[in-house]
Amino acid sequence: MASTASNTTAQQVFGERYEHRIARAIAYIEERLHEPMTLSGLAAIACLSPFHFHRVFRTLTGESVRSFVERRKLERAVGLARKGHSWKSASAASGFRSPVSFTRAFKRVYGTTPTTFDLEGWWAARGDREAAGAISAFFLRPPPPLDPDFAVELRERPAARLAVARVWGGYLAPDRLVAAYQRLRDWADAAGIATGGGRIAGASRDDPDLTPLSRCRYDFMIELPCDVVPPPRFALAERAAGLWAITQVQGDLAAVDRAWSMLFKSWLPASGLDLRDAPVEEVYRRLPEDIGWSAFDLECCVPVAIPERG
Template sequence: MTDKGVFGQRYEARIARAISYVDENPADHISLEILSSVACLSPFHFHRVFRSLTGESVREFVERRKLEHAIALANKGKSWKYAAAACGFASPISFTRSFKRVFGVPPSAFDLSAWWNKRGDRDDAHRVSSYFLRPAPPLDPEFKVELMERPAVRLAVSRAWGGYLHPERLIGAYSRLRNWAEKAGISASDGKISGASRDDPDLTPLSRCRYDFLIELPEGVLPPTHFSLTERKAGLWAVAHAKGGLDIVDRAWSTLFKSWLPASGLDLRDEPAEEVYLKLPEDIGWTEFDLLCCVPVDYPKD
């Protein structure tokens, strides 16, 4: 992943639109021409800009995201045949061929732990966090989770790529958003700013992981062109408070996802979880946190 600089800021929102299209339409045939049209760029320029910003070709990115989506479906109990069709592969044979090219084994032989041990960024992943390799912690009766309705809201997005390996990219993406919001008179207090990981580091190489900083926009306000514009849909969220160092935040996420959620009987909605900042990093630093861990869930079934 190269530094984006002015070039990247100029095209970042356009590429983000194309990436969102891939994530939202896993079953579709997604061509270079379709994505370049979504980004409002010629196919030739789109491919060059896309690789410059993401470090992957369009084909590599689309294939990887479809396969990661297929694994997520398989982890929810769907068959590989169902997952292949749901992710737009023409046949089980083409799905198996792609899967083996990316993950080194056919889907029937895929083992997450074994794949983790072979991945090239394993040592970096261990240094960043051992969250994904830890067993589920016991569900502490003192661990409080509130089910909360959150309304629909428009959001400006500042994205960092590879921030798990390069924390300065996270800080840079956050600072760009905060500096603009302050100049525009947009409040970032009272949980108006949040962060969301768009990828699962369990599957996605750390250098390809996206992390978005989001700020709620007042009615009628549009962000500058180097930020993306998105919407958080109205819905139900499971919310837990975490206050302290990274270990406290890490444990809160681990408990929420691995212990509380399975015991709750609730299903996840297909949206990213969010960290809502009750106190901003510029007020308390980047080593201590006071935030809400928010997980999107479906409404309980009657």
């Protein structure tokens, strides 16, 4: 038992020491998927040697740097293709140097070529399909009829500095999500940072329809006063100023899911707005522990932009 406790403590210290460094490198990767990048360059961003960067990255994420970059490029390409882009333009926009390299990587990950890829068929074959279907299958469901009473507000949100607590694989282990939220909340309370009034938000960094649940990332974020720097166990991020489409929802997870489906699949296509390249957020109007984790009072927030007219 003493050995187990010692190993657990070591893992916690290891994670707190390096997690923000790896998060910084991942943010760089996400912003520049279309650009070439090297292991040494990413290691420098994380302030680690290439050897230690690769080892720490695999320990914290469960996959190699190369596998992570390739998977995220493919997921971006599939996402663009679902929005109407051709495979050629989607692969180029996602950083693949040639159609041949894209097709080779696609077949390695999805087991088929891009032109024969079938999302429903891939879902049927994925190893975590039962768990994924219970919490996702978002794009496999038909869009709900647009409710004329469905209220959406367009709101300009200012730029904000954020402290971020990240969870890997939280959909498979909800207790990790609650623990990450609580760590962020406890630190904010100790630092005298206000937590109510929509200052805490959650954001899924991956699409469970395409990303294995064990690899899905979820961030809890709190807005920071300008003079506060979070401790190393939290990443520091920025939310850019911009326009957001926002709807309020109160109820259980099913109610939240219905709101997201209506907002994304029915309201957004009819709005004429473009979707900005930023994660959607769930902003807590009332904190989960105040009303219980089985019910929520939050805002579903989607980053949008008014399309340019030619």
